[in-house]
Amino acid sequence: MLLAFGAPVAIAASGPGGAELPGQPLISSIACPLQPVGSCSAGQLMTVRGSNLQSAQQITFVGSSGSRDNVVVKLSARAAQPAAITVTVPRRARSGAVRISGTIGSAVTAPQPVKIVAGLPATDDASGSRKLIAGGKRAARFAYQMSSAAAVGARVEAVSGRTGKIVRSWPLVKSGDGAVAWDGFVGKEPAASGTYVLRLNELASASAKVEAGSDTQFELAEGFFPIRGPHKLSSTATQMFGGDRSHQGTDHFAACGTPLAAWTSGVVQFNSNQGAAGNYIVVQRANGESYAYMHMQGRSPAKVGTKVFAGQRLGRVSDSGRASGCHLHIELWTAPGWYKGGKPYDSLPLMKRLDKLN
Ligand SMILES: [Zn+2]
Structure with missing residues (x-):
């Protein structure tokens, strides 16, 4: 203890700076x-x-x-x-x-x-390069046949082509034919957009065989761009979130009558008409958040309490309510949702991401 102060610190000096140099990379x-x-x-x-x-x-x-x-x-x-x-x-x-x-x-x-290389190596049992949407109408389907009893730990895995991480896995059936349908969700959130592989893990390969036509490799989109036609993303201050008028959504312009689709799956929470919002719909997501589309042309065909899938038609772009020009006003709200205790947040980053995907 006494020697600690003032005592020279021993450094294995092998470089001009006096500190030890790491080895060559x-x-x-x-x-x-x-x-x-x-x-x-x-x-x-x-x-x-x-x-x-x-x-x-x-x-x-x-x-x-x-x-x-x-x-x-x-x-x-x-x-x-x-x-x-x-x-x-x-x-x-x-x-x-x-x-x-x-x-x-x-x-x-x-x-x-x-x-x-252009992508991941193709597999023999692939069904071709499919594009799927998380929460969409069609899930990824992976079927297999058991030839003997599955070993402990034998599973079907969903692997991210970007990171190589297993994002989800399922145990094999005991015998006969098995199939996995994956909606592209990991827990209550859509998986990140990108290439995914469905495969048998090593323990499963010995006792099961992949059925031809399975979705062994595909592109997954985290959601669907809501405006299904030419459009212009928010660009001016009044179209952006927040600002002087505490805008709770973002405004994206498109020709009157352009179809609108659910960007992700959920359950219809509100389907109504209000002076400022015009015809609007609110969908609550699996994670408790909700999203709202406003100024639609007529009432949405989607009924309150029903499930919607990503890509399902929810209405058309219009200028109902307090709107100047046909546009989609989209709001995103944190859990527990729209006017149920959640808070609105900026929808532009999501809209930009989805716009690049589909
Ligand atoms: Zn707006």
């Missing part, structure tokens, strides 16, 4: 979920494994035509760990060398180039 492998080693597709989480990678500041996808097609990704401190760097493969990345820089010493190139 080294890349051993590059891998993406559900792909052969060295193959990746845009949007996937790519893992660069090696050692002494913690000080890396950027990754360069060198591509094949000199520096013209180089794509640089800056790394956050969290993305660069000593034994692994995790990065999302950018859209513009091309096959070629992968280089990390910003480390002690010069840049380091991976021993093998990365191969950028």
Whole structure:
């Protein structure tokens, strides 16, 4: 204790700064979920494994035509760990060398180039590339036949093609034919948009066989864009959330009569007409939140208390109530919902996401 103050601190000084230098960074492998080693597709989480990678500041996808097609990704401190760097493969990345820089010493190139492929490898039993919506009319269907008793832990898994994580799983039936229908939800929330794979886990593969035509790989959208025709997203201050008039929704313009669809599944909570809102509908989601569409043309055909699926027709764009020009006024409310104790929040980020999907 007495010696602690003023005593020189022992540092294994091996560099000019006096502090110990980490070893030279080294890349051993590059891998993406559900792909052969060295193959990746845009949007996937790519893992660069090696050692002494913690000080890396950027990754360069060198591509094949000199520096013209180089794509640089800056790394956050969290993305660069000593034994692994995790990065999302950018859209513009091309096959070629992968280089990390910003480390002690010069840049380091991976021993093998990365191969950028269009998507996940196809499976023999796939039903083709389907597009599904979480909470939509059609669920993903995965069928299998049992040839012997299932081992403990044998399951069907839904795997994210982006992260490689198992987002849901189901036990196998005891015998005979089994099937799984997945609505694209994880708990009470839609799974993130992207490619998903349904498969038998290793323990299940020995005792079950996938039925041809199963949805073994598909694109899942977290929801459906509500305006089913040409439209213009909120762009002016008065069309945005909040502001001077405490706008509780966002306004998106479209031709009068353009169909409106449920953006996600839920149960109809209100279907009514009010002076300011005009014809409106409120749908409560599985997670207790709710969403409202206003200024619709006539009353919605969807009855209070009934379930709606993502993509179900709820009405048409109009200017009923207090509205100047035909538009969808959409509100999102936190649980427990619209005028039931929830609070409105900005719907524009969701609208922008959905608009890119469908
Ligand atoms: Zn509005």
